Amino acid sequence: MPLYKTIQHNSSTQILIWNITESFEQLNQEVQLNEKSQKRLDGMKSEMHQRAFLSIRKLLAQAGYSDFDLYYDEFGKPHLINEKHISITHSHHFSAIILSNEAVGIDIEMQREKIQKIAHKFVNDKELERLQKINTNDYIKKLTVKWGAKEAIFKIRNEKGISFKDHIQVAPFELNETQTIANLNYNGINQQFTIHFSELDTNFTLVYAFENNMPTQAN
Ligand SMILES: CC(C)(COP(=O)(O)OP(=O)(O)OC[C@H]1O[C@@H](n2cnc3c(N)ncnc32)[C@H](O)[C@@H]1OP(=O)(O)O)[C@@H](O)C(=O)NCCC(=O)NCCS
Structure with a gap:
């Protein structure tokens, strides 16, 4: 379970970073996706992108959320169904989320x-x-x-x-x-x-x- 790092930036802001070492199959088995996310995952051409996308859901689980708590606006910006702000990034074998009461980007x-x-x-x-x-x-x-x-x-x-x-x-x-x-x-x-x-x-x-x-x- 390669949660690489957690940074508690302040009382309301947390950064969670994943080191993506799992195979697609493993991550896919462990993560539940909503219908829209499943469609996105199925349409992705790169397996690395799919693994990154799934690893973000592993990070959400670490923070007590699931893909069913996440939605995207028309610009592709992610939001949580509660009041928390979220931002997402992935690069090669790293992925990360930041969660905060304030507006944040990562x-x-x-x-x-x-x-x-x-x-x-x-x-x-x-x-x-x-x-x-x-x-x-x-x-x-x-x-x-x-x-x-x-x-x-x-x-x-x-x-x-x-x-x-x-x-x-x-x-x-x-x-x-x-x-x-x-x-x-x-x-x-x-x-x-x-x-x-x-x-x-x-x-x-x-x-x-x-x-x-x-x-x-x-x-
Ligand atoms: C959308 C953008 C910010 C994504 O950044 P990136 O470095 O390519 O990729 P990252 O992995 O860091 O981020 C991707 C995540 O950003 C989030 N994202 C996408 N569009 C977004 C938007 N409009 N606002 C906020 N977040 C957004 C998504 O969560 C996405 O991941 P997901 O769809 O798998 O959940 C970027 O592609 C972009 O459009 N930048 C602005 C264009 C620009 O001016 N470029 C440079 C000119 S010199």
């Missing part, structure tokens, strides 16, 4: 060299120039945190049209820190988020985000 990303090639698509030019002054390894790690932060914020706001590069800025941080802030400026709305980050294993990054304030009208 992302796990593998640290990959390839991220350097797409950096200009999600980080602005000034920020990129500063980041490029550090060594390659740290550059990749920092880019991965930034990417994860923007994905996590996107999962909270869930709005079409948000550009990672133009609308979300992550404040500078060091890799030996564990948190930073980020701002979303979109459609005349300004909102600040707290970003928490850490390493999972050697080359995976975990990021989760909280809203610091309700959206305010930008001047």
